[in-house]
Amino acid sequence: MWTTSPERQQSGFTTAAAIFIVVILAALGAFMVTISGTQQLGFAQDVTGSVVLQGARAGVDWGVYQVINNTAGTFSTNCRSAAGATVTFPSLQGMTNVTVRVDCTSATYVEGASSPVSYQIIATACNNATCPNTSASLPNLYVERRLSTLVTN
Known part of the structure; x- marks a missing residue:
């Protein structure tokens, strides 16, 4: 009578288990690469x-300085007009690829014997040539920040 040895019957199972483990490890490696790339993109955006x-903070500071200390300047004069003032800085020193837009509007009101002027300064900064960028095709790393302040002089 002819019999088969137990080692020979289990040889197929070992091959299947090895293939299963290799496939699982490959899928786990691909998942780790995806997570790592997403984490790096998030860090770059931060x-x-x-x-x-x-x-944006520099833009607000510049606008406040202009309306308080440089009242005869173009920005302050235009800010007091009906149209308001807008200045765009294409690049600040030490901040490459950052565009800052500073908008200013004003309102004069009567308070007793004086007529103070209230200035609203809005600074919008982004990492694009035009700021704010409202186009539908924004790059993945587009970041925009907007700050505003109210100053009374």
């Missing part, structure tokens, strides 16, 4: 967001 926020 860094860009911080730089753009500093650009």
